[in-house]
Each structure stands twice: as C-alpha cells, then as structure tokens.
Amino acid sequence: MMEYTATVEEENKEIANRYKDLLKGTYQTLSEEDKKLIRKAFEVAVEAHSSQRRKSGEPYIFHPIAVAKIVADEIGLGATSIAAALLHDVVEDTHYTVDDMQQLFGETVARIVSGLTKISRLKQDQDYSIQAENFRKMLLTLHDDVRVILIKIADRLHNMQTMDAMPPHKQVKIASETLYIYAPLAHRLGLYNIKTELEDLGLKYTEPDVYNDILVKIKENKEEQQKYIDTFNSKIREALDDVGFKYQIKGRFKSIYSIRRKMRKQNVSFDEVYDKFAIRIIYTPTSKDEKFDAWKIYSIVTDFYKPNPARLRDWISQPKSTGYEALHITVVGPDAKWVEVQIRSDRMDEIAEKGYAAHFKYKQGNENENGLDDWLNRLKETLENNTLNAVDFVEDFKLNLYAKEIYVFTPKGDLKSLPKGASALDFAFAIHTDVGLKTRGAKVNGKLVPLSHELKSGDQVDILTSATNKPNSRWLDFVMTARARTKIKSALKADEKKIAEEGKAILARKLRHLKINYDEKLIHEIASYFNLQTSFDLFYRIGNGAIDNTLLKEFVSQRSSPIMNFLKNPFKRNAHKNITDNEEVTNKYDALVFGQEEEKLEYSLSVCCKPIPGDAVFGFVTINDGIKVHKNNCPNAISLQSNFAYRIIKAKWIDSTKQEFSAILMVSGVDNKGIVNNITRIISSNMDVFINSINISGNAGVFEGKISLTVKNRNQLTKMMNSIKKVEGVQKVTRVNSL
Numbered sequence: 001m002m003e004y005t006a007t008v009e010e011e012n013k014e015i016a017n018r019y020k021d022l023l024k025g026t027y028q029t030l031s032e033e034d035k036k037l038i039r040k041a042f043e044v045a046v047e048a049h050s051s052q053r054r055k056s057g058e059p060y061i062f063h064p065i066a067v068a069k070i071v072a073d074e075i076g077l078g079a080t081s082i083a084a085a086l087l088h089d090v091v092e093d094t095h096y097t098v099d100d101m102q103q104l105f106g107e108t109v110a111r112i113v114s115g116l117t118k119i120s121r122l123k124q125d126q127d128y129s130i131q132a133e134n135f136r137k138m139l140l141t142l143h144d145d146v147r148v149i150l151i152k153i154a155d156r157l158h159n160m161q162t163m164d165a166m167p168p169h170k171q172v173k174i175a176s177e178t179l180y181i182y183a184p185l186a187h188r189l190g191l192y193n194i195k196t197e198l199e200d201l202g203l204k205y206t207e208p209d210v211y212n213d214i215l216v217k218i219k220e221n222k223e224e225q226q227k228y229i230d231t232f233n234s235k236i237r238e239a240l241d242d243v244g245f246k247y248q249i250k251g252r253f254k255s256i257y258s259i260r261r262k263m264r265k266q267n268v269s270f271d272e273v274y275d276k277f278a279i280r281i282i283y284t285p286t287s288k289d290e291k292f293d294a295w296k297i298y299s300i301v302t303d304f305y306k307p308n309p310a311r312l313r314d315w316i317s318q319p320k321s322t323g324y325e326a327l328h329i330t331v332v333g334p335d336a337k338w339v340e341v342q343i344r345s346d347r348m349d350e351i352a353e354k355g356y357a358a359h360f361k362y363k364q365g366n367e368n369e370n371g372l373d374d375w376l377n378r379l380k381e382t383l384e385n386n387t388l389n390a391v392d393f394v395e396d397f398k399l400n401l402y403a404k405e406i407y408v409f410t411p412k413g414d415l416k417s418l419p420k421g422a423s424a425l426d427f428a429f430a431i432h433t434d435v436g437l438k439t440r441g442a443k444v445n446g447k448l449v450p451l452s453h454e455l456k457s458g459d460q461v462d463i464l465t466s467a468t469n470k471p472n473s474r475w476l477d478f479v480m481t482a483r484a485r486t487k488i489k490s491a492l493k494a495d496e497k498k499i500a501e502e503g504k505a506i507l508a509r510k511l512r513h514l515k516i517n518y519d520e521k522l523i524h525e526i527a528s529y530f531n532l533q534t535s536f537d538l539f540y541r542i543g544n545g546a547i548d549n550t551l552l553k554e555f556v557s558q559r560s561s562p563i564m565n566f567l568k569n570p571f572k573r574n575a576h577k578n579i580t581d582n583e584e585v586t587n588k589y590d591a592l593v594f595g596q597e598e599e600k601l602e603y604s605l606s607v608c609c610k611p612i613p614g615d616a617v618f619g620f621v622t623i624n625d626g627i628k629v630h631k632n633n634c635p636n637a638i639s640l641q642s643n644f645a646y647r648i649i650k651a652k653w654i655d656s657t658k659q660e661f662s663a664i665l666m667v668s669g670v671d672n673k674g675i676v677n678n679i680t681r682i683i684s685s686n687m688d689v690f691i692n693s694i695n696i697s698g699n700a701g702v703f704e705g706k707i708s709l710t711v712k713n714r715n716q717l718t719k720m721m722n723s724i725k726k727v728e729g730v731q732k733v734t735r736v737n738s739l
Contacts, residue, residue, distance in 0.1 A: 011059055015046065018065045025069060027076035027354060034079030037105070038068075041083035044104065048094040055165040063158060064089060070154035074194060076354035081147050084112040088151055092120045115148035116155075149185065156182045157194055160201040175205035176638055179645075190322040190355030199257035207260075214256045217270050225277055226251065232279060232305075232333050239300045245293075246284040252342075253277045275330070278340040282349045290345045291316050294327045297343050305331035308338070316348075318407050318415060323351050409460040418455065421480050425451040428463045429484035436484060437491055438465040452478035470495065472690065474710065500536050503543025510549065514556055529555050545715045592629065594619050594651050603627040603651075609634035619649035662692065663717055664736045665724075668704035672729035675703065679730070682723045683709065689720060703729075706736075 006014070019042055023035070030038070045064050052060035068085035071077050083105060090096045091113055098117070102110035160178055163171050179202035186195035204211045229251035240247055254262075254276045262273050281301075285293050294316055301307075311330035319325045325348040333339040344352065405417050408427060416430055424444060428451075429436030441464040442449055455461065471491045479485055507526075511518045527538045530547060541547045592613075594601045603619060609631040611617050616632040620640050629651055630637060641648055667679065676696050683689055689711050696705025711717045721733045 005057075015059065015061055015065070018062065018069075022065055022069045022072060022082070025073040026082070027073055028078040030079055037079050037083050037109075038086070041086040041105065041109075044096070045086045045090060048090045048096055052093065054162070056162065057165075060089075060093075063162075066158045066162075067151065067154045070157055070194075071151055074354070075150055075154060075191060077147060077150060080108055081112070081151060084109050084116070084147065085151050085154060087113050088116045088155060089120070091117045112147050112151065116151060119148070119152055146189075150189065150191075153182055153186050153189070153191065153194060153198075157198060160198060163201075163205065171205040173638065175202045176641070178202045179206065180641065188322065190324060190351070192324075192352060192355075196255045196257070200255050203257045203260060210260055211256055214259055214270060218253065218256070218259075218276075221276070222253070225253070228334065228337070229277065229279065232339060235304045236281070236301060239303070240281075240283075240297070243296070243300070245286065245297070247297075248282050250280040250282070251277055252280050274338050275340055278342055280342045280344065280349075282344050282346060285345050290347070294343050294345070298327055298329060301329065301331060301341055301343075305333055305339070307331050311340075318417075320405055320417075323355065325351060406455060406457040408455050408457070411460065411462045419480060422455055423451060423478045423480070424449060424453045424455060424461060424463070425475060426479050426481045426484050427455060427461045429479070429481065429487055431463065433487050435463055435465060436487055437471055438467060438469050440464055440466040440469040451475070474690070496540055499543035500539040501543075503539035503541065507539065507542050510552055514552070516556065526552075526555060529558075544712050545719065546712070548715050591654050592617075592651060593654055594627065594649050601627060603629050606630045606634070608636055613653050615653070617651050617653070619651040620644070621647040621649060663709050663711055665707045665709065665721065666704070666734050666736050667696065667707060667724065667730060667732070669702070669731035670729040671698040671701055671703040675727065675729045678727045679707075679724055682727065683707070683720065689716065 023030070023038070042065075046061050049060040049064070054060055054063060064086045067088060068082050071085040072082050075081075087101065087105070087109070091098055091101065098110055098114045101113050156178060159174065163174065166174070178198050183195050183198040183202060186192075186198055200211070233249050233251075237249065254273075259270065259273055259276060262268070263270060266273075281297055283293060283297060287293070308330045311328075313326075313328035315324055315326050315328070325344070327343040328340060329343075330338055330340050406420050406422065408416055408418060410416060410431070416427065418426055418430060422430075424442035425436065425439060428439040428442070439451060442451060442453065443462040443464065444453060444455065444459050446460075446462075471488045473492055475488050476485060479488065507523075508518050511522070516522065523535050523538065527533070527535055530538065530541070530551075532538050532541070538547070591600065592603065593599060594603070601619075603626065605611055606620075606628045611629055611631045611634075617629050618632060618637070618641075619627045619629055622628050627649065630640065634640075669675070676694075679696075680691065680694065683691055689709060692708040692710060694705070694707050696703055696707075709717075711720075717735070721735075724730055724733050
C-alpha cells in the first residue's frame, strides 16, 4: 500500500469533498431538518477525531464519513442513521459520553451510538466460547434498534475495504470473524450486495491464494463471457422492444466466494462451474400488476430458450422472509449452456439492493409485509432463552441464517416459511411452542407421517397434539430450526430436574430404610463413590434407575469397611464450588460423540490443546489423520473454525447414563387373549422408554415376537423385562443385542 502524504489544507479539502459526496449519495430524500442534524453530527465527529489517525496515516474522520456513506447509499437508511454512523466511534474513542450524545442529538441517536459502543467494547482477543457469548450480547442490541446492527455491518464493510495497512495476523482474525458473523447477518437482513462483498473480502485475507487464483480466471474469462451474454440478450431485447417494455438487462457475475463454495461443494474445477454468471432483467411495470408483467417476460424468455422446470423459483407470489422478490428461471442458452435469468421490477430490484430500507419505503402501511418484525420477534425469543450455552447458541442461530426456504401450508391455508430440510416437528414449533411441545403426530397432505418427515414446498401440514405428550431427546435428531432445538432442550432440562427431584425423594427413603442418616456430607460421599461431580447427577441417576438398590447396598457395605474409609476421597467441592444442582456438568463424561446425529466415530485428541473428557470441544477432519479433537478455546480454534468451516464437525462429551440406547427383546409364550396389549401397556407405562417397532405373531396357540426399544440404561431395561415376564402367558423374555 502506498504511504499516505497530504498537507493539512489538502486534508481539509478532501474531508469537505467527502462530506458533500455523502449528502449527494443518500437514498432517502433529506429535509432541511435532516441536513442540519447530519451537519451537526459531522462537525462534532470532525472535532472529536481531529487528533486521530488511521493505521494508513489518513485522518480518522475519513472512516466515519465512509461508514455513513454506506449507510446512506448502499443500505438506504435516513438522517438519524447517517448521523449515528458519523458519531459511531465518538463515545468509544474520545472524551464524549452517551449523555453528551443525548443532549446534543436526542434520545434515538444516543441509543444507537450507545448500542454501537457496547459492541465495540466487547473484547475481541478472546477464546471461542467468550467470542460466542459476545456475539449473543451483540445481537441483544437488536432489541433496542435494528439500525445498530445495520450500522455495525457498514462499519465492518469499510474496515474490510481498508485493511491492507494492518498486520497479517489481524487481517486473518478480522476476516474470519466477518465470514463467521457479519456476512451471514447481512444476508439475513437482505443486504445481498454487502454480504457478497464481505464474503469476497473475507476470502481475500483468509485464503489469499484461492482468492487470487479465481480472480485471475474470472478476468481471463470475462471478455469471452461478455460476448456470450450479449449474444444471449440480443434475441430477448428485440422481443421486449416489440412488446414495448421499458427495461434494462444486466449480466451479473457470480462472486469469487460463491464460485469457491460451489467448487468445493461439488468437487469441481473453475471451468466446471456452469453458472458463473446470471442475466438480470429489470422492468418498469406497464400496469399495476407487476406479477403479470414478470410472467409475460418469462414467456418471452422461454419462447427463445428452453427452461429447466426443476429450477423455477417464484419469489414474487411468495417473497422470501428477507423481503426479496424475483422470478428465477434457468434456461438452456446458446452452445447448450445453462443460464440463470432473474426477472425483477424496479421496486423488487431496489429491495434486493437495499434490503429492508426499500422494503419499508414501498410498504406504505401494508401490515401483512412484516417479515423483519417477525424475524426480530423470533430472534428475541431465542436470545432470551438461557438454557443454551453461548457456543451452542451461535451454532444453532447460524443454522437459519443462510438456509434456503420452503413454503408450507397450515390446514386453514395460511402460508409458513421454513428453512429447507425442516421436519414436521420444526413446523409444529413454528406454529407455537405449546403446539411443538405437545406434538404426538403429523399429517402431510392428509397422510400420517413420522415427526422426522422432511417437508417440501407446497405441503399442507396438520399437527396432531396431546395434552399428555412431552418431548424426548430423540426429537433433537430431526429438528433443524434454532427455535425448535432451543425449546426442546429447555423442556428436556426441566424433565431432568423433575426426575432428579424424584430421585432425591427415593434416596432419602432408601437411606431411611437402611438406617443411615441423610445429610449433605453423606450425599457428597455417595456421589464421590459413583464418580459423580454433583448431587444433581446423583439424584438424576437414582430417579431414572441407573443407580438402584443393589448398587446402594454395595456402597453401604464398602462404606463400613475400615480400608474403604481410609482410601475414599472426599467429594471434591473445591474444584467445582460454583456448580449448582441444576447446572450441566462438563467433567467426567465418558463418551465422545460427533455431528447432529451424535455418532460415535474414530478420533484422536490434538496435541496443541490436549482436551480431556468434559472439555467443550469440536472435531476437525484432517486430510491424513482422520478426526482431530480440539478444545473450543484452543489457540488454533478461531483459525480452524473460520478458514476451514467445511471441515469442522460438532463434538461433545456425553454421560452414557443420560444417553439413550437401542435394545431388541425376543418374547415368546402361550397366546392368550389381549397378551400384546398387556405387553405394550407395560412398556408404555415406563418413563422414557419408546417402542421403535413391534412384530408379534401367533401360531397354533403359541406366540413369539420381536420388540425394538429405546431405553435410558440397563437397569431400566432389566426391570421392564421382569415386568413383562409376569404377564400371564409370557414364558420367555431375552435380549438379542448388547446394550
């Protein structure tokens, strides 16, 4: 980068020019009052930052002006936001306070500047889990005013555009955070141009070789592709002119980041990515019916080029939840190449370019178009749920940021938007939390389906509920929306607490029966004996049957042994003195599982951070050494998470006594009337036991069959088998697989 040199006079002239350019480039029409507010904010910012310089040597005020320009022109916000953008670093970096902002500019500007200051003060050089917590706190500012996040995205964009003067390690760190947090947020808020630029700049600093290689190839192919676009457009232009449409046609080249993502996802070379560009037809409606005009243009395009019916996307009849509207078709162009054609009106194009600023400009009181409000309300509900730790929150939140959407109908014909891949259970939670928690079944297009059934656009879904139904941990295997996962986890925690309370009462009763005084010291002793960290874990295991009478009697007999008394360790409260009964314990978990399905896979522990059972961890798929497990706060975590996100796999330590297991029982005996009903009633009455399948057949007065179950632990299964043996007619019950 060239060294910055300029005289004071030249700098002042440049500052004035940039300010004039800012006012010229505003998307909203500014009143005289607006201009006075912006001028006042500009003067305060110039004075406050007068002695500051950027890393490049430029006056610091260049940065707030540039951020305000992005806010005014690219995002399309009004005077309040432009003033707040000019002032966004004043409280953080100078002698001004939030109170000063309120006195000078009023409550709204002060609130936005305060929100931006809170984000700036979040410590950046922290481990992964603390960064995740900071991200959660940053999103909390959305409660106050969504403009806080919009201005922060503009701030991040300008920082990414001017990062050449920073040291390489800072560049990688900021770029990684941009790809991880800010680009997905820009996407979700409908800022597609900014999202694309953030992604490309992020790739430029995290994988410079890949970025430069694709950039060179795009430049080499650009002239050839432009000729192709011109050939493709010539026939369409002629037809549109004949009909009398007022329009413009643009050739849009796919971003470097999206080309790289497609190359990696499909395992193809640059030349094999067939849709590196798209044609965009932007029309001025000939009548009030924009939709009619869009389909008319569709008809003209498909008269010349054959469409791929599987690639038709109608986001005009049903806009995306971000407010995006367009008609997308993929056709076979000259030389049998696939070409995507996007058809938009002027209004739709503004919404695509500016996001919600344009959306609300055209809304004009239409209360049905409240996508942003709906999204913010759902986000607020997620943020207020404290059951998720911060890392899980970020992962779950990000599940929905980039997700493609499907549209399904309620029984009354209302339309609901869900991420692609959502299940019938996701739909139930999208209707209402209570509906989700009490779901016992679902009908899709009139046919009964499992809760795990993946929905498709156009499905009509009817949820069946029961007041007695409650969630189980298997539900987490087939929901993908953050809302559903959060609510299920919260309900399971409450259920665990209830089981633990029952276990506490059972333990007190059993100790009384064994004539042993029940006190806190004894509880710690028992927990230590069973290698447990908290009394909550002990009560939970007694409640679910993992620790039964036999095991308790073994404890009592060993407790009375002098050798045992000498050897036993006191319960280690010092190391865990902050743990409360309802907290999840992260130590002494005995199994490691991976991915959404929580599979047990081959792995090795990394030497850089040496994780131990109970640490918060993630898996990294190496090229030659399989899965390496790293701690979330490993020094290499942020680099791996950001640069190689596609090779990261979720991992966690689990307590096998809380995990569910499959077991198959063989049952045989004399075929009595109602015997199958009696067997299934015993299974159903056992808490947390689920029937996966049942197949019982009779022959000449005898029966035999196979029952597949999901159970919590061996003791629970043994008790249930003993109960089944007592059913009249049952002669034999055996297990045919190991637990």
